[in-house]
Amino acid sequence: MKPIILILNGPNLNMLGTREPSQYGYETLADLGRKCAESAEIHGLDIEFRQTNHEGELIDWIHAARGRCAGILINPGAWTHTSVAIRDALVASEVPVIEVHLSNVHKREPFRHVSFVSSIAVGVICGLGSQGYCMALSYFGERLKEQAA
Numbered sequence: 001m002k003p004i005i006l007i008l009n010g011p012n013l014n015m016l017g018t019r020e021p022s023q024y025g026y027e028t029l030a031d032l033g034r035k036c037a038e039s040a041e042i043h044g045l046d047i048e049f050r051q052t053n054h055e056g057e058l059i060d061w062i063h064a065a066r067g068r069c070a071g072i073l074i075n076p077g078a079w080t081h082t083s084v085a086i087r088d089a090l091v092a093s094e095v096p097v098i099e100v101h102l103s104n105v106h107k108r109e110p111f112r113h114v115s116f117v118s119s120i121a122v123g124v125i126c127g128l129g130s131q132g133y134c135m136a137l138s139y140f141g142e143r144l145k146e147q148a149a
């Protein structure tokens with residue numbers, strides 16, 4: 001069985017493709033999911049790709065990853081900057097986390113420079129669009145291979 005990486009997308013990311021294309025480009029969430037599936041295949045991983053606009057649902061998914069998933073790739077969207085509850089859920093899951101943002105949050109409004117997730121993540125990727133998701137999957141793939149060796 002391949003290791004499972006849970007890919008979580010927070011609020012408004014279902015609007016990708018039409019939402020602020022100057023920030024997020026024209027790729028849709030479905031395009032992003034397809035890219036992640038291709039990348040996962042290359043790196044010997046299984047993925048579960050999800051999006052929600054409901055914080056409690058995201059938290060339930062994080063809890064259910066405990067002992068089941070080998071990694072969580074999360075783009076918490078606006079909850080990055082607001083949610084202690086998501087940070088606490090990620091810590092409780094005991095699953096390694098990579099935080100990914102499509103846009104470079106540090107080039108944007110000051111409130112986007114704060115993340116409740118970054119300090120508990122293995123790493124953070126931002127500003128590289130969908131490539132950032134693929135890079136995170138590549139990292140998980142390499143790391144898991146090393147651990148299995």
Ligand code: DQA
Nearest residue numbers: 075076077078101102103112
């Ligand atoms: C985002 C950046 C957040 O500040 C914003 O609220 C989002 C998307 C990104 O992927 O660049 O919804 O996480």
